[in-house]
Amino acid sequence: PVPAPAGATHPLAIGPVGAPEATVDGFVAQYLRNLNFDRGVTLSASTANDRFYALAYTVRDYLVARWLEGVRRYRASDRKAVCYLSAEYLLGRQLDNNLLASGLSDIAAEALAQCGVDIEELRAQEVEPGLGNGGLGRLAACFIDSLATMSVPNVGYGIRYEYGIFRQTFEDGRQVEQPDSWLELGSPWEFPHPEAAQTISFGGSTEKYDDGGVTRSRWVPAWSVQAVPYNYMVPGYQNGRVNTLRLWSSRANHAFDLSVFNAGDYVEAVRAQTFAENISKVLYPEDSTAQGKELRLQQQYFFVAASIRDFIDVVLPEDFDLTRLPERAIFQLNDTHPVIGVPELMRILVDEKKMEWDAAWAVTQQCFAYTCHTLLPEALEVWPIDLLGRLLPRHLEIIYRINEEFLLAVRERFGDDEARIRDMSIISPDGAVRMAFLATVAGSKVNGVAELHSQLLREKVLPAFDEFFPGKFTNVTNGVTPRRFVRLANPELSALITEAIGDGWLTDLERLRELEPFADDADFRTAFGEMKAANKRRLAATLQARDGLTIADDHMLDVMVKRLHEYKRQMLKLLHIVTAYDRIVSGEVEASSVPGRTFVFGAKAAPGYDMAKRIIHLINAVGSVVNDDPRVEGRLKVLFPPNYNVTLAERIIPAADLSEQISLAGKEASGTGNMKFALNGALTVGTDDGANVEIRELVGDDNFFLFGMSEPEVEALWARGYTPAEFAEKDAGLGRALDLIGSGAFSGGDASVFAPIVSNLMNDDRFMVLADYTSYIAAQDRVDDAYTDTAAWQRSAVLNVARSGFFSSDRSMRDYIDRIWHTEPLG
Numbered sequence: 001p002v003p004a005p006a007g008a009t010h011p012l013a014i015g016p017v018g019a020p021e022a023t024v025d026g027f028v029a030q031y032l033r034n035l036n037f038d039r040g041v042t043l044s045a046s047t048a049n050d051r052f053y054a055l056a057y058t059v060r061d062y063l064v065a066r067w068l069e070g071v072r073r074y075r076a077s078d079r080k081a082v083c084y085l086s087a088e089y090l091l092g093r094q095l096d097n098n099l100l101a102s103g104l105s106d107i108a109a110e111a112l113a114q115c116g117v118d119i120e121e122l123r124a125q126e127v128e129p130g131l132g133n134g135g136l137g138r139l140a141a142c143f144i145d146s147l148a149t150m151s152v153p154n155v156g157y158g159i160r161y162e163y164g165i166f167r168q169t170f171e172d173g174r175q176v177e178q179p180d181s182w183l184e185l186g187s188p189w190e191f192p193h194p195e196a197a198q199t200i201s202f203g204g205s206t207e208k209y210d211d212g213g214v215t216r217s218r219w220v221p222a223w224s225v226q227a228v229p230y231n232y233m234v235p236g237y238q239n240g241r242v243n244t245l246r247l248w249s250s251r252a253n254h255a256f257d258l259s260v261f262n263a264g265d266y267v268e269a270v271r272a273q274t275f276a277e278n279i280s281k282v283l284y285p286e287d288s289t290a291q292g293k294e295l296r297l298q299q300q301y302f303f304v305a306a307s308i309r310d311f312i313d314v315v316l317p318e319d320f321d322l323t324r325l326p327e328r329a330i331f332q333l334n335d336t337h338p339v340i341g342v343p344e345l346m347r348i349l350v351d352e353k354k355m356e357w358d359a360a361w362a363v364t365q366q367c368f369a370y371t372c373h374t375l376l377p378e379a380l381e382v383w384p385i386d387l388l389g390r391l392l393p394r395h396l397e398i399i400y401r402i403n404e405e406f407l408l409a410v411r412e413r414f415g416d417d418e419a420r421i422r423d424m425s426i427i428s429p430d431g432a433v434r435m436a437f438l439a440t441v442a443g444s445k446v447n448g449v450a451e452l453h454s455q456l457l458r459e460k461v462l463p464a465f466d467e468f469f470p471g472k473f474t475n476v477t478n479g480v481t482p483r484r485f486v487r488l489a490n491p492e493l494s495a496l497i498t499e500a501i502g503d504g505w506l507t508d509l510e511r512l513r514e515l516e517p518f519a520d521d522a523d524f525r526t527a528f529g530e531m532k533a534a535n536k537r538r539l540a541a542t543l544q545a546r547d548g549l550t551i552a553d554d555h556m557l558d559v560m561v562k563r564l565h566e567y568k569r570q571m572l573k574l575l576h577i578v579t580a581y582d583r584i585v586s587g588e589v590e591a592s593s594v595p596g597r598t599f600v601f602g603a604k605a606a607p608g609y610d611m612a613k614r615i616i617h618l619i620n621a622v623g624s625v626v627n628d629d630p631r632v633e634g635r636l637k638v639l640f641p642p643n644y645n646v647t648l649a650e651r652i653i654p655a656a657d658l659s660e661q662i663s664l665a666g667k668e669a670s671g672t673g674n675m676k677f678a679l680n681g682a683l684t685v686g687t688d689d690g691a692n693v694e695i696r697e698l699v700g701d702d703n704f705f706l707f708g709m710s711e712p713e714v715e716a717l718w719a720r721g722y723t724p725a726e727f728a729e730k731d732a733g734l735g736r737a738l739d740l741i742g743s744g745a746f747s748g749g750d751a752s753v754f755a756p757i758v759s760n761l762m763n764d765d766r767f768m769v770l771a772d773y774t775s776y777i778a779a780q781d782r783v784d785d786a787y788t789d790t791a792a793w794q795r796s797a798v799l800n801v802a803r804s805g806f807f808s809s810d811r812s813m814r815d816y817i818d819r820i821w822h823t824e825p826l827g
């Protein structure tokens with residue numbers, strides 16, 4: 001028990017108060033208490049938002065005691081914690097996740113039924129926190145779920161953006177962005193701690209000073225803001241563990257305000273406040289592209305500085321000997337976004353704690369590890385030195401010194417090889433800090449996110465570093481949480497699995513292997529088919545209610561959901577659709593000879609990415625023509641529900657038959673949607689890219705539709721010289737599809753609308769869409785054939801589920817622990 005305050009005599013004051021009783025009556029009582037005392041309403045006078053809030057608070061109440069107890073036990077231990085530093089957490093809705101984790105789902109359902117409250121209506125009230133763009137942010141959310149489930153001490157650190165990823169709407173088929181004001185009605189899951197705010201400084205200059213005979217440097221900042229922590233509970237799956245996600249919100253600094261107030265300028269003071277609050281205002285909507293915006297660097301430093309200081313000053317005991325920091329913390333850098341934390345920790349150790357440079361560097365190198373999530377050169381962040389020096393002058397000096405010493409060591413090893421020095425310098429020849437290089441030099445480990453990606457990272461992107469730091473590079477293949485993406489998203493499949501093999505798979509996903517024999521069991525396959533059909537009906541209801549869209553339930557559901565990016569090749573999917581359409585309307589193919597297909601897209605484009613937005617327009621345009629053409633009615637349909645997000649993913653993925661993973665080989669670092677589809681029994685049509693490689697190896701060639709060039713073949717074609725137009729000449733179907741798009745067949749005869757897409761493909765085609773077209777169409781013809789044999793298809797689908805257990809994020813976390821973190825669970 002925690003020590004009671006002096007004078008405490010009441011037993012409850014000795015603390016934690018403990019959870020309400022986990023019974024229907026206990027739940028009802030707590031629910032009504034929350035409705036009355038927290039919301040200040042009676043049940044009969046409550047709004048749906050009140051009832052949702054009271055429900056969320058009730059679930060929260062059950063988790064809080066375990067959370068507080070866990071925090072206490074962790075602080076009393078001397079365990080190492082994983083400090084996951086991520087600019088994004090794409091959490092999705094929390095209610096069902098927290099009900100499942102706390103084991104309260106059935107009790108809550110019965111309790112609400114007894115109160116006459118419709119729980120479905122309350123589920124729909126929750127606005128998902130969209131604090132991420134795509135794969136990277138969702139991965140962070142899966143990882144913290146797994147760490148809590150595995151009882152590994154972890155704090156997730158990030159930013160509480162006031163506006164998450166924009167809400168997408170379509171106007172005349174074009175993407176329009178609306179602000180995502182997810183906090184409009186408040187969030188029941190957060191615990192704000194304004195009293196624990198920290199001051200984060202920026203700007204100014206550096207100076208040297210005499211510290212009792214030693215000359216030292218220090219930073220004299222010009223301005224500062226407050227970082228207010230908001231805590232969120234991260235409950236493990238039915239294990240009584242609750243970790244913390246701590247997101248920072250910016251607020252004006254009082255001292256800062258006051259000086260202006262004293263000068264009598266009220267309006268200026270309020271403007272200053274707006275300026276400070278800008279820092280956590282909005283998530284940058286670029287995914288896999290770097291934007292050298294000053295506000296973004298402010299965001300990065302803001303959350304990383306607050307997080308490192310939080311761990312040292314708040315989580316660790318007072319007077320902790322920081323030379324031992326590596327025993328207590330590992331800061332995992334989720335991409336380059338938090339890399340400014342490296343010079344920040346050096347600044348704290350050297351300038352503030354007066355540690356020797358070498359000792360501080362030894363500590364820093366052990367405390368950081370870096371995950372790279374891309375191979376695209378445009379996604380590797382660089383910060384111009386003038387910008388970085390203006391915002392963080394002391395950090396720039398520290399980076400220079402790190403670079404100097406690093407390059408000195410390189411010279412010692414390889415001699416004065418100036419080309420090598422230039423290639424490895426953290427400062428690029430054009431005067432920018434290469435954040436991936438800094439992370440690689442500073443990190444104890446560097447990992448890619450799938451086997452192929454890690455290999456290419458080592459061999460193509462950072463080969464000189466691999467040579468210089470033997471053993472530093474490693475792979476951890478991504479994973480996804482089976483709790484959210486199987487158990488919650490697909491309750492029908494979960495019931496089938498549990499009935500067949502028990503429920504151990506939820507925390508030990510490799511046990512799905514035990515399903516393999518059921519692939520040959522006709523009854524199981526039939527039940528599996530019924531599950532898919534039920535999920536399609538559920539999706540149909542969602543899309544009807546959400547967007548007024550209708551789907552035919554006898555169609556194959558062919559799904560491509562992911563950010564819109566040229567490298568992911570939504571255009572290749574479109575060329576297939578146009579070809580399938582053209583084959584039928586031209587009479588080349590009898591409509592009834594191919595299975596009916598509904599193509600589902602979900603994709604947001606970065607608002608400034610013109611080509612991506614044009615492709616979105618084209619998807620909608622092709623959809624309008626195809627969906628309105630009686631000649632393909634009942635055969636082909638294109639659906640593009642706007643605003644694809646985690647909530648919609650949880651509906652779409654379980655209903656899918658076919659998963660489209662068609663990036664140009666060597667471009668998709670891993671992909672994680674690909675794993676979610678396989679685990680839900682969709683077959684993949686995919687290239688040999690990212691984690692597709694490992695999915696295919698595991699599920700087997702017979703249960704995967706492989707097409708396209710391999711990464712070495714892509715390289716070879718570039719080396720030979722790639723002329724896309726030649727491919728359009730060689731394949732008549734491709735030529736016709738491009739002509740249809742380019743001639744205005746999908747734009748009311750106005751050729752100019754989509755001509756830029758076609759001319760880009762014909763003349764440039766950076767991602768070799770045309771080169772892979774023929775192979776892709778052949779693969780889709782195989783898909784059509786395979787789908788007509790229902791038993792064989794379902795067998796493959798069951799085998800996909802049975803053989804995808806490797807892709808649990810629990811396994812990813814195990815790998816990080818074994819290869820990088822060396823932490824242990826807190827029993």
Ligand code: Z15
Pocket residue numbers: 133134135136137139287288289335373374379449478668669670671672690
């Ligand atoms: C992002 O979502 C990913 C990489 C990035 O560099 C950025 Cl900035 C955002 C994605 C990869 O594209 C995807 O292949 C991978 O599965 C995901 O990160 C998680 O590792």
